[in-house]
Amino acid sequence: MDRQRWCARIELADAIFDYQEIWHNRQRRHSALGMLSPVQFEAQAPSTAA
Structure with a gap:
């Protein structure tokens, strides 16, 4: 960001x-x-389909 005006x-x-x-x-x-990052955490969590 410091390289842009x-x-x-x-x-x-x-x-x-x-x-x-x-x-x-x-x-x-x-x-x-x-x-874990949120992306990693969500990827390993079991999906809960409604």
Whole structure:
């Protein structure tokens, strides 16, 4: 993000939010999930079809 010029603060804030929510929070490991990422945790959980 530091390699790009931002016209407005809101554009930078949106880019930071997108990074946090879309990449970082889905990839980082969570201790509450047994040190698995949310994607890994959901992949190993049994599916519950309604």
